[in-house]
Amino acid sequence: MNHARQILGIAAFVLLVAGFAGGVWWFANRNALEQIAGKGRADLALAADRVSGQMLRYRELAVVLARHPDLAAILSGAGDVAAARAVVLGFADMTGALTVELVDARGRLVVASTPEGGVYAPGELPLSRALNGALGTRHRVETDADGTSQRIFAFAAPVFGPEGKPIGAVLVEADVRRLEENWPGNAPAVFFYDAGGRVLISNRSDLVLARLGEGGSFPDHRVSRVGEHEIWHMPQEPYLPDRALYLERDMPVLGLRAGLMLDTASASRIAVTQAALAGALGMVFGVLLFLAAQRQRALAGRLMIEEAMTAELERRVAARTRDLSRVNADLRREVTERKEAELALKRAQAELVQAGKLTALGEMSAGISHELNQPLMAIRSYAENGEMFMERGNEAQARENLTRISELARRMGRIIRNLRAFARQENEPISDVDMVQVIEAALDLARPKLKSGGVTLDWVPPTGPVMVRGGEVRLQQVVMNLVSNAADAMVDSDRREISITLDHTGSHVSLSVRDTGPGIAEPERMFDPFYSTKAVGAAEGMGLGLSISYGLVQSFGGAIRGANHPGGGAVFTVELVPAGQEVAA
Numbered sequence: 001m002n003h004a005r006q007i008l009g010i011a012a013f014v015l016l017v018a019g020f021a022g023g024v025w026w027f028a029n030r031n032a033l034e035q036i037a038g039k040g041r042a043d044l045a046l047a048a049d050r051v052s053g054q055m056l057r058y059r060e061l062a063v064v065l066a067r068h069p070d071l072a073a074i075l076s077g078a079g080d081v082a083a084a085r086a087v088v089l090g091f092a093d094m095t096g097a098l099t100v101e102l103v104d105a106r107g108r109l110v111v112a113s114t115p116e117g118g119v120y121a122p123g124e125l126p127l128s129r130a131l132n133g134a135l136g137t138r139h140r141v142e143t144d145a146d147g148t149s150q151r152i153f154a155f156a157a158p159v160f161g162p163e164g165k166p167i168g169a170v171l172v173e174a175d176v177r178r179l180e181e182n183w184p185g186n187a188p189a190v191f192f193y194d195a196g197g198r199v200l201i202s203n204r205s206d207l208v209l210a211r212l213g214e215g216g217s218f219p220d221h222r223v224s225r226v227g228e229h230e231i232w233h234m235p236q237e238p239y240l241p242d243r244a245l246y247l248e249r250d251m252p253v254l255g256l257r258a259g260l261m262l263d264t265a266s267a268s269r270i271a272v273t274q275a276a277l278a279g280a281l282g283m284v285f286g287v288l289l290f291l292a293a294q295r296q297r298a299l300a301g302r303l304m305i306e307e308a309m310t311a312e313l314e315r316r317v318a319a320r321t322r323d324l325s326r327v328n329a330d331l332r333r334e335v336t337e338r339k340e341a342e343l344a345l346k347r348a349q350a351e352l353v354q355a356g357k358l359t360a361l362g363e364m365s366a367g368i369s370h371e372l373n374q375p376l377m378a379i380r381s382y383a384e385n386g387e388m389f390m391e392r393g394n395e396a397q398a399r400e401n402l403t404r405i406s407e408l409a410r411r412m413g414r415i416i417r418n419l420r421a422f423a424r425q426e427n428e429p430i431s432d433v434d435m436v437q438v439i440e441a442a443l444d445l446a447r448p449k450l451k452s453g454g455v456t457l458d459w460v461p462p463t464g465p466v467m468v469r470g471g472e473v474r475l476q477q478v479v480m481n482l483v484s485n486a487a488d489a490m491v492d493s494d495r496r497e498i499s500i501t502l503d504h505t506g507s508h509v510s511l512s513v514r515d516t517g518p519g520i521a522e523p524e525r526m527f528d529p530f531y532s533t534k535a536v537g538a539a540e541g542m543g544l545g546l547s548i549s550y551g552l553v554q555s556f557g558g559a560i561r562g563a564n565h566p567g568g569g570a571v572f573t574v575e576l577v578p579a580g581q582e583v584a585a
Helices: 002-066 069-075 081-095 176-181 265-302 307-365 369-391 395-423 435-452 472-489 545-555
Strands: 099-104 109-112 136-143 149-160 166-175 189-193 199-202 222-226 229-233 243-251 256-263 431-434 456-459 467-470 497-505 508-515 559-564 570-576
Touching (some): 002 081, 002 099, 002 222, 002 256, 002 265, 069 109, 081 099, 149 176, 369 435, 467 570, 472 545
Antiparallel strands (some): 099 166, 149 166, 431 467
């Protein structure tokens, strides 16, 4: 009877420990999934912003071309067809658009960047909205003669006549494959599908054109829920997670929804580890209780032995007590080791949470420091020097420092305004600017950085001014970007020299900036936004400098190009329009 009772007690205790371990697993799994979901939401937002930014720039191209005077003139019957065709061809080549087309108010094709045109009827999207004075958006899938499917996004913008009514429309089409070619290879599985459930964009080729929903061609998956989280089970898919956390995000501007699948294997490992530790601790506690009960029963039984066996009983009890002490010491040592392991696990979890916080902080704070760091350092230097001048009674010099601080603050405001204008395709009026003063002003801000980096500057200014058409602050920004990029490129070089030359020959003013760094690894991508060769997380590694400089120089009617110098390093050349000449529209 007692034996059966013991078996039932042990079984009940094992079930209790199993339940406790299961509760720990459930809580740990929920907590780990929440951390994965937080990172996944950030990844999904970045992917959605990337797709929106890449696609909507073609809509902005349609809006800009809709206001182009050559295209408006041809619709009014007073323009040159050749000039209009050159405009659409040029913009199609510069932006990588699939087609750029101009249609009249009845939807008839006027000019196009490709021989094929007029694929939309006036009564269907996106032309129907554009011909009624609104922006139009539509996506479609075409199948080529070889059976290849082509996914196309089309954007249409109205061209308004002098009376404010639409007299035609500009249609811009973009190929989705150009966006997918540059997708990071180690990113989680993400896809974008339309209202019908058809996947139009994805970084997994096997998901492209698959259809969600019952009877669709999307990979088979079973859906379960853990709290607020939706889990997809896909054990038969070799290139997708067996168990994935699924997140969604709406993209109403493009008429799409974004989906992201995150592998939950790490969450499962953490949950299993914590549950195993909790179960082991519970079993150790149970063994201690069982041994204590056994010893108590043994001692109680021996107290009932006859008085004649008392001495023998005491001897045996002493021996048993020594054994129990050794066992208890071993158990205490094991419990201590288990507690230390639990503390180590908690520290690892705390470090994981802290790393997530630092990642979010880096995403919020890295944006504008690249453009304002140098003026802020100059303001700090002038402020410290001004304080010393005030202490020495040199008010005139301190006043001059305050004036410089004020000028730098105004200059920082103008830099921010110019960056915003560049992002919105806005420009301040262009005037005549002395390029020598522009270079000297930029070098005044760059010299502390060059000095701290051990960079030698080779710059001999011309004897007189060299006037060009442009904006003073924006040209200073271009020079600063080129000089700063050159200095950053030579961090690991033994020889660190920057050569600046300014030449006015022919019909252009040419500025060259050469460094002695390792050169340009991918010349074809150097003007792409967010392309950078600097270390991830670096304070000045946003990859926007050359892209912004390219847009600024283009707005002045000039050109900028970069190449690897035969003697080593990279050389960037900026060609500007001399003063007295008109900047081409």
